[in-house]
Amino acid sequence: MAFQDREIERLYRENEPARLLPYIRPGLVIVILVVGLFGLLDSLIFPEIQVTAWQIRLYLALSILAVLGLTYTSLVAQYLQISLFVLMLLFGFSNLALMMALPSAEPYFVGLILIMVYGYFAGLRFIYALGASTIVVLGYVIASFVQAELPEAFFVQLPLLLAAFLISGFAGYTAERQRRMFFAQTQVIEEERELHEKMALHDPLTELPNRNLLRERMAQSLARAKRQEDQFAVMFIDLDNFKTVNDNYGHHIGDQVLIAIAKRLKAHMRIEDTVARLGGDEFVLLSENVSVEQDVRITAARILEEVSQPIVLNLRALDVVSINITASLGISLCPRDGETLEQLVERADGAMYQVKHNGKGSFGFFEGQP
Numbered sequence: 001m002a003f004q005d006r007e008i009e010r011l012y013r014e015n016e017p018a019r020l021l022p023y024i025r026p027g028l029v030i031v032i033l034v035v036g037l038f039g040l041l042d043s044l045i046f047p048e049i050q051v052t053a054w055q056i057r058l059y060l061a062l063s064i065l066a067v068l069g070l071t072y073t074s075l076v077a078q079y080l081q082i083s084l085f086v087l088m089l090l091f092g093f094s095n096l097a098l099m100m101a102l103p104s105a106e107p108y109f110v111g112l113i114l115i116m117v118y119g120y121f122a123g124l125r126f127i128y129a130l131g132a133s134t135i136v137v138l139g140y141v142i143a144s145f146v147q148a149e150l151p152e153a154f155f156v157q158l159p160l161l162l163a164a165f166l167i168s169g170f171a172g173y174t175a176e177r178q179r180r181m182f183f184a185q186t187q188v189i190e191e192e193r194e195l196h197e198k199m200a201l202h203d204p205l206t207e208l209p210n211r212n213l214l215r216e217r218m219a220q221s222l223a224r225a226k227r228q229e230d231q232f233a234v235m236f237i238d239l240d241n242f243k244t245v246n247d248n249y250g251h252h253i254g255d256q257v258l259i260a261i262a263k264r265l266k267a268h269m270r271i272e273d274t275v276a277r278l279g280g281d282e283f284v285l286l287s288e289n290v291s292v293e294q295d296v297r298i299t300a301a302r303i304l305e306e307v308s309q310p311i312v313l314n315l316r317a318l319d320v321v322s323i324n325i326t327a328s329l330g331i332s333l334c335p336r337d338g339e340t341l342e343q344l345v346e347r348a349d350g351a352m353y354q355v356k357h358n359g360k361g362s363f364g365f366f367e368g369q370p
Contacts, residue, residue: 060090
């Protein structure tokens with residue numbers, strides 16, 4: 001049983017240990033106690049095999065402890081299923097060994113059924129539990145035939161064992177199918193949630209942060225600047241004569257130009273900085289940890305140079321156009337020019353309009369009184 005979508009199957013298996021361990025660990029501890037209890041019952045009910053029974057119970061307890069220890073290591077994701085599979089086989093064959101050592105082994109036959117049923121609900125994937133229970137049933141049949149004579153209870157026990165095999169297998173298959181359906185539904189819900197969150201915080205065209213996310217990043221920057229007594233820069237970018245691109249080539253090409261500009265801005269900013277689109281052809285850059293104005297000037301000049309590089313687009317088949325566009329950039333500094341998103345963006349916007357008034361295609365700092 002597996003998802004047809006390989007990515008969902010990979011995620012399911014990656015998340016499997018985290019889902020199962022809170023149940024497997026206490027379950028293993030309880031099983032150790034049960035093994036000890038059955039060891040006491042062995043001594044009371046079947047004293048003739050007391051030594052053999054205790055040896056088998058000891059090996060089982062040590063095997064359980066080994067699996068329990070594995071759950072606290074980094075290897076658990078890789079070896080959890082195979083370890084539980086081997087553990088189930090050990091339980092099954094230890095019961096078979098005790099059944100062969102006794103002339104009357106009905107109590108151990110009941111234990112064999114319980115082990116087979118428990119395997120489907122002990123954290124094993126269906127395919128592993130099915131494989132282990134199949135081996136146990138075959139082991140029971142082979143063990144019965146290798147004895148000197150076939151046990152009288154064989155023809156009563158075998159139908160019961162096969163019935164338990166079929167019922168537990170069907171129940172295990174149904175349970176895992178439901179777990180997988182729930183996981184798939186959870187993944188769909190999570191993807192939808194992430195999509196809605198992205199739509200709420202990102203510009204749908206360029207996938208850059210929008211004003212809402214910019215406000216969140218600004219709040220973080222303000223807190224950091226106050227804590228570290230540092231400053232950061234807000235750069236307001238407006239493309240020059242962008243309307244002519246839409247008029248000459250259409251809004252589809254205009255959108256492609258905006259996407260290309262957004263990619264260039266994002267590619268030439270540091271990982272700690274933020275590039276946002278406010279709307280239209282307006283972008284805001286949040287540049288962190290600015291020690292001196294000269295650093296801002298270098299960044300602004302680099303951005304304008306990158307934006308001014310020709311943008312080559314395909315209008316139609318074999319029809320290529322090269323669009324040249326420039327930008328004007330205004331800069332405000334926090335805390336010098338303001339301490340809120342509105343103030344800093346407004347003053348960077350004002351500095352940008354002053355640049356446009358002076359000839360476009362350059363940058364300037366806010367020079368008014370905050």
